[in-house]
Amino acid sequence: MIVWSGRGIFSAILFILTLxxxxxxLPKEYDDYGFVIAAFSAALFSWYFxxxxxxxxxxxxxxxxxGKLFTIKNQHTLFWIPMQYWGALFSILGIIILxxxxxxxxxxxxxxxxxxxxxxxxxxxxxxxxxxxxTTTSTKKNTTTTEVVSDLKKESTVKKEFKPxxxxxxxxx
Numbered sequence: 705m706i707v708w709s710g711r712g713i714f715s716a717i718l719f720i721l722t723l724x725x726x727x728x729x730l731p732k733e734y735d736d737y738g739f740v741i742a743a744f745s746a747a748l749f750s751w752y753f754x755x756x757x758x759x760x761x762x763x764x765x766x767x768x769x770x771g772k773l774f775t776i777k778n779q780h781t782l783f784w785i786p787m788q789y790w791g792a793l794f795s796i797l798g799i800i801i802l803x804x805x806x807x808x809x810x811x812x813x814x815x816x817x818x819x820x821x822x823x824x825x826x827x828x829x830x831x832x833x834x835x836x837x838x839t840t841t842s843t844k845k846n847t848t849t850t851e852v853v854s855d856l857k858k859e860s861t862v863k864k865e866f867k868p869x870x871x872x873x874x875x876x877x
Contacts, residue, residue: 751788
């Protein structure tokens with residue numbers, strides 16, 4: 705049974721379609737490389753579109769009645785794991801298959817490419833849509849983005865105090 709939410713099933717579908725296509729095209733002695741091709745193509749797809757669909761499309765919405773700000777994010781998962789993390793899992797699977805086939809040089813190259821892509825992604829840190837929307841929201845309010853973020857933090861840490869109630873009214877007399 706496959707469990708997914710949103711567009712998370714596309715990672716598994718692409719892996720299966722690429723696997724079937726590469727096994728059909730490649731000769732029988734290269735069947736293991738069909739798994740590698742399928743794993744790396746699914747990894748690239750899952751990493752790119754997972755980040756695009758899950759992270760970049762987050763929206764900040766203000767409730768009209770209470771005035772509180774809420775962040776709404778998309779959830780595209782496969783087996784409760786977000787799509788962008790499937791990119792790393794598929795590439796690790798491809799590297800393991802390369803190592804098992806004694807293609808250590810290719811596995812090293814693939815590992816280097818994987819690590820460099822992850823490092824470049826986190827060093828670059830592009831401005832996401834949520835940061836852009838915070839900026840536009842803050843300019844409308846004549847405040848800075850740090851005030852909007854601090855308002856979000858304040859609202860999420862509000863503690864509600866409950867008054868003790870008389871429980872004897874629920875007991876039979």
